[in-house]
Every structure is written in C-alpha cells, then in structure tokens.
Amino acid sequence: MATEIQVPQLGESVTEGTIAEWLKQPGDAVAVDEPIVSLETDKVAVDVPSPVAGVISELKAEVGDTVEVGAVIASVEEGATGAATGGEEPARSQEKREEGKKERSDQDEATDAASVDSSQTLSPAVRRAVLEHGVDPSTIKGTGKDGRLTKEDVLAAARNKRDDGASEAAPPAAAAPAAATGERREERVKMTRMRQTIAKRLKGAQEEAALLTTFNDVDMTAVIEARGKYKELFAKKHDIKLGFMGFFAKAACLALKDVPSANAYIEGDEIVYHDYVDISVAVSAPNGLVVPVIRDAQAKGFARIEKDIADFGKRAREGTLTMEDMKGGTFTISNGGVFGSLMSTPIINPPQSAVLGLHRIEDRPVAVNGEVVIRPMMYIALSYDHRLIDGREAVTALKIMKEAIEDPTRMLIDL
Known part of the structure; x- marks a missing residue:
C-alpha cells in the first residue's frame, strides 16, 4: 500500500517551501521518521520524515520546486524492501551524526560557521553533514547534478578520512589543470529562499x-x-x-x-x-x-x-x-x-x-x-x-x- 508524503505545516504565516535536496531516491528503503527530503523556507530548513517504513516509490517534485503546505511530494510503498534496509542504515547514519556532533561540540560557533567555504553553494543537508564531520567540501568531487555535492559524497569523504587518511593522500595533480591554464571561471547559482x-x-x-x-x-x-x-x-x-x-x-x-x-x-x-x-x-x-x-x-x-x-x-x-x-x-x-x-x-x-x-x-x-x-x-x-x-x-x-x-x-x- 502506497502512503503519500505531504508538505507539513511549516510555521505561522509560512505557506510554502522549496525542495532543497532529496535525501532518498526511488527504490531506497526508509524507516519510520527517517528524513526523506530537506525543505527550505524563508527562515529555516526543515527535514520531512517518512510516517511509515517501506520503499520510496515515487518523487513528485524536483529540487528547486516551490511546494505548498499540504502538497503531495512523494509516496512510500509501505512494508516493501529496497536498496537498503530500513533499520540498519538509519542507525549507522545516526551513529555517524552523533560522532560528528561529539567531535565538534567544543568548537566555537563563529569557527563552525566560517569553516564552510562560502564560495560553494551547498544544500542545508549537505552543509550540516560538512559541519558535523569536519570535512573540507572543496576537496570532495560531487556526484550530483552539475557536479554538486550530495550528502552521500560528504559521508563517503568522512569515512575515507577516518579509515585511511585519504584526504592527505589525495593526488596533488587534481588541482593542477586550473592552476596551469589560469582559466577565469564564473558560475551562476540561484539564490536560496x-x-x-x-x-x-x-x-x-x-x-x-x-x-x-x-x-x-x-x-x-x-x-x-x-x-x-x-x-x-x-x-x-x-x-x-x-x-x-x-x-x-x-x-x-x-x-x-x-x-x-x-x-x-x-x-x-x-x-x-x-x-x-x-x-x-x-x-x-x-x-x-x-x-x-x-x-x-x-x-x-x-x-x-x-x-x-x-x-x-x-x-x-x-x-x-x-x-x-x-x-x-x-x-x-x-x-x-x-x-x-x-x-x-x-x-x-x-x-x-x-x-x-x-x-x-x-x-x-x-x-x-x-x-x-x-x-x-x-x-x-x-x-x-x-x-x-x-x-x-x-x-x-x-x-x-x-x-x-x-x-x-x-x-x-x-x-
């Protein structure tokens, strides 16, 4: 049985939000209350959880779309199994998030805010992952649309950093082409809500x-x-x-x-x-x-x-x-x-x-x-x-x- 996921109430006088990032894709398994999408409003980013355990069957909005409160944005096939288990993966993700929070608990607020390179455009969920795990987003190759970072990219980089120090072993040639050509580049990015x-x-x-x-x-x-x-x-x-x-x-x-x-x-x-x-x-x-x-x-x-x-x-x-x-x-x-x-x-x-x-x-x-x-x-x-x-x-x-x-x-x- 498919369960529809609707945009929840976002606060007084807030009637709509923008899809900032899909945290799950069709075929992915989700647990009860596991976030599946990050919505950005005028003031805060809100993660929308799944009310049931199952598999994402359909996404009905794309990143960047404006959606009103009550609109159906996805559906979950209740009780189905998918690409990942509904219990173990969320538990591991939660454990990693808690580890990241503990590592950064004593750092100053200003340092936390400044640690993310402001020249990069990151979704709220990706920025949170960057801050939690203390990784440098400029050293990570994005696999998302137009080469942008996804939350999975950040988590993978954090695992590599902990397991074998991959960030230190990264080949210096990766940054060489831009430096050698002296190419002048610019990028147009839509302002967040x-x-x-x-x-x-x-x-x-x-x-x-x-x-x-x-x-x-x-x-x-x-x-x-x-x-x-x-x-x-x-x-x-x-x-x-x-x-x-x-x-x-x-x-x-x-x-x-x-x-x-x-x-x-x-x-x-x-x-x-x-x-x-x-x-x-x-x-x-x-x-x-x-x-x-x-x-x-x-x-x-x-x-x-x-x-x-x-x-x-x-x-x-x-x-x-x-x-x-x-x-x-x-x-x-x-x-x-x-x-x-x-x-x-x-x-x-x-x-x-x-x-x-x-x-x-x-x-x-x-x-x-x-x-x-x-x-x-x-x-x-x-x-x-x-x-x-x-x-x-x-x-x-x-x-x-x-x-x-x-x-x-x-x-x-x-x-």
Missing part, C-alpha cells in the same frame, strides 16, 4: 525606516576581570561558560527599561510598546543568518541567557532551529566581533526599531584620570529608526549600556 528573504527584509528596512547609527566605546576591563574571577565557579554551578553576551543582554534590558521607544515598533499609525524584552540574537548558520529569540530576557539571569545562546548556536549549526524559535523579538543584538569586525552600522530587524552591534575587543590607549593607559576597548553601535526614536533617546540608551558594562554592579542593583 532564505538568502532571498534576507535580502528583501534588509533592503525593505533601509527603504521603510529612517535609519541612523550612534556609536560609543566601552572599557571592557571590569567585565573581563569578572569573567576571570568567577568563570570556574560559574561553569561548575551552572554547567555553562560565562560569556560576554550575557552581560550585554542584561545591559540592554536596563537601557530598554529607561528608553522604552527602543523596545517598541511602529504598526500603521500606532506605536506598540512592550513591558518585556525579547532579544533576537543574530547567529551564523550554515545556510544564512538567523535570529532566534531569548524570551523575557529581563526576567532571566546570566546563566539562563548563556544557556539559551549556547543552545541556539548548537541548533543553528545542526539546522534544527524552528520557526517558533525565531518568532517575535523586540530588540536585536548582533556580535560581529567574533569575526574580527572593528566597527559597523548594523541594520534593524523589522519590525523592530533598534539593534545593538558589538565588535572586537582590542587594547587601545585611553585617558584615565589624566593619564594615558592601555585598556581593552570595544566599539558599540546602536542603529535605530529615527521615525520613532529621537537622537537623544538613542544616545541615552547606548550610554546606559556602556555604563552598565563598565560597572557591572549596576546590573545587580538596577541602576
């Missing part, structure tokens, strides 16, 4: 809002000393590292309490204010920038905020963030410092009216009590919608954040 959405939203923000950015610099000495003094106790008690983002999230909550317009947005001819702070945190994922939300940040302690951020980073790398994770948000924090940025003018995340940009910390000479000293300094930037937020309010909000970071006690006694 997520990248198109990011482009539209950011351009829309520039066209709709009256954007302006105010800057300040922060002496990070007090925060660095606090982290150094309490990091071991903090990690032991809360099982999470004490990072910088927790300090800035709490500092932002103080500022937004005193400057509520920076935590509001315009809807029609009304201003919507919030008595809570939901902070969107910009996170680099393999298939684009995502902004999961820390709910009720004003009511959370440092440990809970740090755990939320770590969880978002982990799930962004794995491609398991959901639409609900990114719904809402009243204010955004974007940390370009992890990539080495010295200064930037971040763009607001509509419909929000303000975004805080963090940058790298570097030793600089500053004047303190009439003397020139070297201090760890960071430039911070607040971009805001001038239609709603006046310059005085924006400068005040940024100044409150600066003072809270330079004297963290303020965050404890609500000053």
Whole structure:
C-alpha cells in the first residue's frame, strides 16, 4: 500500500517551501521518521520524515520546486524492501551524526560557521553533514547534478578520512589543470529562499525606516576581570561558560527599561510598546543568518541567557532551529566581533526599531584620570529608526549600556 508524503505545516504565516535536496531516491528503503527530503523556507530548513517504513516509490517534485503546505511530494510503498534496509542504515547514519556532533561540540560557533567555504553553494543537508564531520567540501568531487555535492559524497569523504587518511593522500595533480591554464571561471547559482528573504527584509528596512547609527566605546576591563574571577565557579554551578553576551543582554534590558521607544515598533499609525524584552540574537548558520529569540530576557539571569545562546548556536549549526524559535523579538543584538569586525552600522530587524552591534575587543590607549593607559576597548553601535526614536533617546540608551558594562554592579542593583 502506497502512503503519500505531504508538505507539513511549516510555521505561522509560512505557506510554502522549496525542495532543497532529496535525501532518498526511488527504490531506497526508509524507516519510520527517517528524513526523506530537506525543505527550505524563508527562515529555516526543515527535514520531512517518512510516517511509515517501506520503499520510496515515487518523487513528485524536483529540487528547486516551490511546494505548498499540504502538497503531495512523494509516496512510500509501505512494508516493501529496497536498496537498503530500513533499520540498519538509519542507525549507522545516526551513529555517524552523533560522532560528528561529539567531535565538534567544543568548537566555537563563529569557527563552525566560517569553516564552510562560502564560495560553494551547498544544500542545508549537505552543509550540516560538512559541519558535523569536519570535512573540507572543496576537496570532495560531487556526484550530483552539475557536479554538486550530495550528502552521500560528504559521508563517503568522512569515512575515507577516518579509515585511511585519504584526504592527505589525495593526488596533488587534481588541482593542477586550473592552476596551469589560469582559466577565469564564473558560475551562476540561484539564490536560496532564505538568502532571498534576507535580502528583501534588509533592503525593505533601509527603504521603510529612517535609519541612523550612534556609536560609543566601552572599557571592557571590569567585565573581563569578572569573567576571570568567577568563570570556574560559574561553569561548575551552572554547567555553562560565562560569556560576554550575557552581560550585554542584561545591559540592554536596563537601557530598554529607561528608553522604552527602543523596545517598541511602529504598526500603521500606532506605536506598540512592550513591558518585556525579547532579544533576537543574530547567529551564523550554515545556510544564512538567523535570529532566534531569548524570551523575557529581563526576567532571566546570566546563566539562563548563556544557556539559551549556547543552545541556539548548537541548533543553528545542526539546522534544527524552528520557526517558533525565531518568532517575535523586540530588540536585536548582533556580535560581529567574533569575526574580527572593528566597527559597523548594523541594520534593524523589522519590525523592530533598534539593534545593538558589538565588535572586537582590542587594547587601545585611553585617558584615565589624566593619564594615558592601555585598556581593552570595544566599539558599540546602536542603529535605530529615527521615525520613532529621537537622537537623544538613542544616545541615552547606548550610554546606559556602556555604563552598565563598565560597572557591572549596576546590573545587580538596577541602576
């Protein structure tokens, strides 16, 4: 008996998605709840599982097709046997995925995002496999359409790397032809649905809002000393590292309490204010920038905020963030410092009216009590919608954040 596979509900207001990659082909065996296709929506990639065990009998959509929620995209012949067993192969694949996750669990989020060569166009599933197994996609020969990488190509490369170090033994002649001829090449690749959405939203923000950015610099000495003094106790008690983002999230909550317009947005001819702070945190994922939300940040302690951020980073790398994770948000924090940025003018995340940009910390000479000293300094930037937020309010909000970071006690006694 054939069972139809339909596009599931993808989230509130999301009515369609794009076929990013078929993880199974006709004749392949599948187990219950084993993913058969990766769908890309405006915000996240979603793996669609098979509701039954059997064999893929037909694919009714191609890679790149746009499919609506409820549309039939494949069928499974229930109980049949195919090219692979329905139980052993998924188990081995799961084991390999868990091994890859364990190997990379201690690596930094920014390193994970940067480890995939951005010049290559990879599907969400392939990118996840590359990150999980720590392989270099530029050294793998793709067997997919037009020579593109498939998930199976990555898994095969990972096996070779573990078993016999094949990546080190690869013949150097493979790259020789391009170098010898000096051929100039270009490639046209259709933008992913997520990248198109990011482009539209950011351009829309520039066209709709009256954007302006105010800057300040922060002496990070007090925060660095606090982290150094309490990091071991903090990690032991809360099982999470004490990072910088927790300090800035709490500092932002103080500022937004005193400057509520920076935590509001315009809807029609009304201003919507919030008595809570939901902070969107910009996170680099393999298939684009995502902004999961820390709910009720004003009511959370440092440990809970740090755990939320770590969880978002982990799930962004794995491609398991959901639409609900990114719904809402009243204010955004974007940390370009992890990539080495010295200064930037971040763009607001509509419909929000303000975004805080963090940058790298570097030793600089500053004047303190009439003397020139070297201090760890960071430039911070607040971009805001001038239609709603006046310059005085924006400068005040940024100044409150600066003072809270330079004297963290303020965050404890609500000053």
